[in-house]
Amino acid sequence: MSAVIQQIASKQNLTSLNKYIKIFVGVIAFVSFSCNRSSGDKAVLKFWAMGNEGEMVSQMIPEFERANPGIHVVVQQIPWTAAHEKLLTAFAGGSLPDVFQLGNTWLPEFTVLNTLEPLQPYVNNSSVIQLNDYFSGVLKTNIIDSTLYGIPWYVDTRVVYYRKDFLRAAGYNAPPRTWAEVLRLCEIIQKQAKDKGIVRYPFFFPTNEWVPAIALGMQSGGKFLRNNNTRGNFSGPEFHKAFELLAKFYQKEYSPSGMQLITNLYNSFSDGLIALYITGPWNIGEFTRRIPPELQNEWMTAPLPSMDTTYPGNSLPLGTSLVINKNGKHKEAAWKFIEFLGSRQQSIRFYNITGNLPPRKSAWEDTSLAHNIHIQAFYQQLQRVEPLPQVSEWEQIVIRLQIYVEYIATGTLTVDEALKKFDAEVDQMLDKRRWLVEKKSMP
Amino acid sequence: MVGGKKINAMSKQINKQKRESHTAAAWLFLSPALTAIFIFFVIPVVSALIMSFTDFDIYALGNISYVRFMGFQNYIRILETPLFWIAMKNTFYFVIVGAPFSVAVSLGAALMVNSKLARFKPFFRTVYFLPVVTSLVAVAVVWRYLFHPAHGLLNYALGYFGVAPIDWLGNPDIAMPAIIAMSVWKNFGYNMLIFIAGLQNIPEELYEASHMDGAGGWRQFIDITIPMLAPTSVFVVMITVIGYFQLFAEPYVMTEGGPMNATTSIVLMMYEQGFRWWNMGFAAAIAFILFAVILFFSVLQMVFQKRMQS
Numbered sequence: 001m002s003a004v005i006q007q008i009a010s011k012q013n014l015t016s017l018n019k020y021i022k023i024f025v026g027v028i029a030f031v032s033f034s035c036n037r038s039s040g041d042k043a044v045l046k047f048w049a050m051g052n053e054g055e056m057v058s059q060m061i062p063e064f065e066r067a068n069p070g071i072h073v074v075v076q077q078i079p080w081t082a083a084h085e086k087l088l089t090a091f092a093g094g095s096l097p098d099v100f101q102l103g104n105t106w107l108p109e110f111t112v113l114n115t116l117e118p119l120q121p122y123v124n125n126s127s128v129i130q131l132n133d134y135f136s137g138v139l140k141t142n143i144i145d146s147t148l149y150g151i152p153w154y155v156d157t158r159v160v161y162y163r164k165d166f167l168r169a170a171g172y173n174a175p176p177r178t179w180a181e182v183l184r185l186c187e188i189i190q191k192q193a194k195d196k197g198i199v200r201y202p203f204f205f206p207t208n209e210w211v212p213a214i215a216l217g218m219q220s221g222g223k224f225l226r227n228n229n230t231r232g233n234f235s236g237p238e239f240h241k242a243f244e245l246l247a248k249f250y251q252k253e254y255s256p257s258g259m260q261l262i263t264n265l266y267n268s269f270s271d272g273l274i275a276l277y278i279t280g281p282w283n284i285g286e287f288t289r290r291i292p293p294e295l296q297n298e299w300m301t302a303p304l305p306s307m308d309t310t311y312p313g314n315s316l317p318l319g320t321s322l323v324i325n326k327n328g329k330h331k332e333a334a335w336k337f338i339e340f341l342g343s344r345q346q347s348i349r350f351y352n353i354t355g356n357l358p359p360r361k362s363a364w365e366d367t368s369l370a371h372n373i374h375i376q377a378f379y380q381q382l383q384r385v386e387p388l389p390q391v392s393e394w395e396q397i398v399i400r401l402q403i404y405v406e407y408i409a410t411g412t413l414t415v416d417e418a419l420k421k422f423d424a425e426v427d428q429m430l431d432k433r434r435w436l437v438e439k440k441s442m443p
Numbered sequence: 444m445v446g447g448k449k450i451n452a453m454s455k456q457i458n459k460q461k462r463e464s465h466t467a468a469a470w471l472f473l474s475p476a477l478t479a480i481f482i483f484f485v486i487p488v489v490s491a492l493i494m495s496f497t498d499f500d501i502y503a504l505g506n507i508s509y510v511r512f513m514g515f516q517n518y519i520r521i522l523e524t525p526l527f528w529i530a531m532k533n534t535f536y537f538v539i540v541g542a543p544f545s546v547a548v549s550l551g552a553a554l555m556v557n558s559k560l561a562r563f564k565p566f567f568r569t570v571y572f573l574p575v576v577t578s579l580v581a582v583a584v585v586w587r588y589l590f591h592p593a594h595g596l597l598n599y600a601l602g603y604f605g606v607a608p609i610d611w612l613g614n615p616d617i618a619m620p621a622i623i624a625m626s627v628w629k630n631f632g633y634n635m636l637i638f639i640a641g642l643q644n645i646p647e648e649l650y651e652a653s654h655m656d657g658a659g660g661w662r663q664f665i666d667i668t669i670p671m672l673a674p675t676s677v678f679v680v681m682i683t684v685i686g687y688f689q690l691f692a693e694p695y696v697m698t699e700g701g702p703m704n705a706t707t708s709i710v711l712m713m714y715e716q717g718f719r720w721w722n723m724g725f726a727a728a729i730a731f732i733l734f735a736v737i738l739f740f741s742v743l744q745m746v747f748q749k750r751m752q753s
Contacts, residue, residue, distance in 0.1 A: 085718045092504060113505040208701070258613070258702075264593070392501055396720045406703050428520070432502055436509065 042072040043330045045337060046097035048087075050320075051080040053101065053154075056354045057341075064340045071333045084395070091115055098328035099337055101320050104141040107150055109392040110323070116149040117324035117331060123148065128339045133360045137317040137385035144390050150321030151342050152359035154350065157315045157385055158211055158278050158304070159377045161287065165298045166202075166275040175276075175302040177311045179216075179245055182276075186254040189275055204262060204274040205246060205255040207406045210398040211316060212278050216242035218314045218386055219307040225426075229391050230434040232426030234401075235419035243408065243415050245307075250409040257409040266290035269299070278304070280318070284374045285355045301377035303384070317385035319359065357382075393429045400425060495727035504721065517728035527729070529704050530712040533619060537708065538687045541623040545683055546676070549631045553638030554668075568639070572632035579629065583696040586625045587612070612698050615705035622693050622706055629693075630686075634679045641675030642668070677748050681741060688737050709733050 049057050054077030061073050076097065078086050084106065090096045091113055102110060110116050123129050131139060134152055142150040162175055170188040186202035193200035205212050217224060221238030225231065233239065249255040262268045269277065270291050287299055306313025322341060324334045340346060347358035348366045357378055358364065364379055388394060404422045407413040413421070495517055497503075503510040521527050556567050574582060589597050590611035598608045611621040649667050658666070669676075691710035694700055700707035700715070709729065717726030 088501070088504075088721055089718070109501060112502055115505075393720075403704065410703075428524075432498060432500055432509075435511070436502060 042070055043333045045071050045073045045330050045333045047073055048076045048078055048097045048100040050078050050083045050101055068336055096325045098330045099324050099334035102323050104319055104321050105395055108390045111144045112392045115326050117326045118147050120148045122335045128343050133362050135382045138319055140387045141317050142321050150323045151338050153320050153322045154356035155319035155359045156280050157381050158280055159381050160276055160278055160302045162276045163298055164300050176305050179305050179307055182305050201256050202254045202275045203249055204277045205249055207409045208402055210401045213246055213405055215315050216245055225389050228437055229389055230430050230437050232423035235423045247408045247415050270295055281357050281378055301374045303377050303381040312381055312384050314384055314386050315381050317387055396429055397426055491727045494724050495731050497724045499724040501721040517725050521728055530707045530709045533707055534709045536619055537690050542683045542687045545627045545631055546680055548627055549634035550638055552635045557639050557642045571635055574629045575632040579692045580696055582629055590621055613702055615703045618698055618705045626693050637679055641672050645671045681744055685737055
């Protein structure tokens with residue numbers, strides 16, 4: 001009897017369960033349907049941008065939407081620290097936006113994923129985007145296997161920031177043009193400080209940065225990888241020479257060999273704890289704000305010294321590009337948006353809002369840039385930048401290199417040992433690429 | 444007798460029917476939970492296990508035909524990676540130093556809050572539990588200020604005693620102790636609550652009787668509190684050890700594994716391999732190695748506990 005009742009009860013349960021399922025499904029369908037509806041008949045263009053740029057670019061959207069009434073741009077801001085993970089996860093989940101910002105060292109990864117729209121056809125029909133107006137070293141980072149995938153949004157490279165007064169005291173009216181000369185300068189600065197009983201590190205190379213090491217490597221020949229980019233070549237003579245030079249700065253205590261001493265870069269620079277330092281364009285604004293007024297005339301920027309007789313020495317073509325999702329729904333609208341942000345006028349405006357350097361040479365003639373004395377070094381430097389190896393593992397490789405900079409700075413490993421170990425690690429990172437190249441699935 | 448047998452058989456049959464329908468009902472009631480467990484636990488775990496025998500990576504994400512079956516090669520390669528052993532060492536450091544410390548602090552706090560002399564008990568219970576429910580990222584931001592070498596409160600306080608400023612998160616020898624200190628502070632409140640519950644289950648008569656026999660506070664603690672708390676302690680230690688093996692968020696937000704990998708834990712290494720570099724096969728293999736390690740220590744603890752009881 002009770003069993004029968006139970007069965008009836010469970011049947012009833014089932015029917016009511018069915019009802020609930022139906023309601024549940026109905027609600028979900030309704031919600032997803034109402035989410036999918038676009039606002040009117042406008043094309044909704046999804047745009048992802050990172051960090052400060054993501055915040056600031058919103059100011060520029062209304063102008064674009066006025067000029068293109070059929071397009072509504074939705075900006076999503078992603079913090080830089082999570083951007084890489086977020087983009088890859090979005091790809092895996094099929095939810096990449098129509099148009100997005102990519103660090104130009106990330107382009108090779110996304111071409112491996114086959115998710116970027118080739119842009120040359122768009123450029124051919126465009127009167128706004130003229131490729132010959134771009135810094136060629138930076139533009140090259142957007143061309144992978146002779147296909148153009150990105151349009152530079154802003155550029156970034158590294159130059160030397162220095163204290164004019166210390167250089168003057170050491171007998172230098174202009175910064176040295178070669179690294180040999182830099183070493184001599186460091187010796188003088190160090191000696192002069194010691195004589196006065198002051199601790200001073202002439203040239204600060206942070207141990208948690210790969211950029212100076214790679215810039216030096218580029219100058220000494222740039223052969224970071226070998227065998228068609230399938231094996232590490234860091235222990236090869238070119239990079240070895242660069243790493244030796246870097247190690248010298250730590251050995252002679254021209255640079256502090258850890259990060260503990262320099263807790264605040266700007267204070268250290270104003271207090272004279274450090275005299276020269278390689279960094280990027282964002283620090284122009286920071287130095288202007290944070291260095292005391294009486295020292296404002298005593299800091300300056302200069303392109304990198306070189307390892308041979310040419311000047312300036314090579315630096316890195318960094319920066320970010322705008323790319324179009326190959327599987328996006330609004331590719332034409334996305335290109336219109338890139339044209340808008342890529343125009344000379346908007347890149348100057350973007351510089352004025354964010355301080356990010358324009359990728360177009362013609363934009364640098366604008367007074368807001370031409371009148372900034374600290375920015376000229378970047379213009380000079382951007383003429384001499386060379387692309388880094390375009391392999392998707394590059395980011396992983398250089399992040400790993402930082403540990404080895406730390407090892408040689410602290411003297412834990414010699415340059416020889418460090419580079420041999422590093423090459424072994426790089427070989428392992430490139431294992432899959434090696435296999436793909438060998439079976440000729442990849443160029 | 445015969446009638447009795449018949450009745451017996453009948454009731455058995457009824458019982459059997461009952462049981463069958465009960466079983467069906469039980470399955471029905473369990474089915475939502477089981478479905479969820481199957482979809483969100485069994486399938487991912489099995490896929491991860493399969494993945495750990497492949498080299499699923501960014502190339503495979505772009506083109507699935509680029510996946511290779513690797514056998515145990517991922518596992519072998521992990522054991523050959525120096526960073527893995529550094530991460531293993533750091534994780535064990537964290538567990539061996541951090542877990543007992545954390546349990547001791549929890550027990551101490553529980554004893555104090557539960558003491559008859561204590562006033563404002565609910566207030567202290569809440570305050571000590573507060574870090575547990577606070578978002579770790581918010582906590583980490585505050586602790587980064589506390590740990591700041593030049594302007595941090597900690598160094599400021601130590602300065603009064605003439606201690607030179609310590610670079611808490613920048614010095615490879617001190618970064619892990621600093622992380623341990625923060626984790627213990629963040630987590631002890633949870634175990635404290637469990638200990639308080641355990642303490643309140645100890646019959647008051649035991650203390651009274653021992654008091655009559657002349658036992659002092661320390662003697663009572665050793666001979667009554669500790670043995671009576673044994674089941675609670677085993678639970679707390681096990682949960683803490685399992686949790687501490689999975690150290691991730693603290694170094695992720697505080698140090699990103701640095702300086703010189705001094706705070707890189709197994710899970711942090713797995714995260715970097717999996718989600719930063721997208722070496723999913725390799726990362727999955729790390730996950731199963733960690734699983735084996737945690738399983739080993741949990742079983743060891745259980746065996747130890749059984750020995751103690753018998």
